[in-house]
Amino acid sequence: MVLYGVAALALCMLAGMIIGDLLGVAVGVDANVGGVGFAMVLLVLVSAWLRKKGLFPKPTEQGVLFWSALYIPIVVAMAATQNVVEAVTGGPMAILAGLAALACGAALVPVISRIGGRSEPLPEMTEEEKLEV
Incomplete structure (x- = not known):
């Protein structure tokens, strides 16, 4: 079940990166614009929706929380590449x-x-x- 939380995070990250790339193309920048931010917003929205529907068991939530703890170092690493x-x-x-x-x-x-x-x-x-x- 922890794996499902990691999968949800990975899907949100993939969707966020695609949105960030599309936004970069739209504004004429050859870079990802806010992909990690979009991914985190999607993760919050998806996890809230799953909790409301009763489809977000505790082990799955633990998988999301584990990777959420790594969020700040990931953002720092991505910002360092800009x-x-x-x-x-x-x-x-x-x-x-x-x-x-x-x-x-x-x-x-x-x-x-x-x-x-x-x-x-x-x-x-x-x-x-x-x-x-």
């Missing part, structure tokens, strides 16, 4: 895209902070709990 100096000297599009992403992220902070509402604060730690720490 030629940032060439992108910046090639025109202002890279700077504008970065600023647009920053503005969108900053605009979404208040929206995301409202999700879930307020919860009760945690109770004070007992003396035994303080000793364990």
Whole structure:
């Protein structure tokens, strides 16, 4: 069953890379544009849909969680392959895209902070709990 989680991740990664390549062609860049990001969004959507349908057992979820832990090193490795100096000297599009992403992220902070509402604060730690720490 863990293998199914890895298979779901692999299919989402393949679909994300295809979308990233198509987007790169559409904007006239000879590179994959956001393929890993699209893959992760697809993985979140697919896993949420499977959970809702009851088709996402715990071992399958463990397979997805295992590879999700490797997400940041993969993104760092992929980013290291991009030629940032060439992108910046090639025109202002890279700077504008970065600023647009920053503005969108900053605009979404208040929206995301409202999700879930307020919860009760945690109770004070007992003396035994303080000793364990």
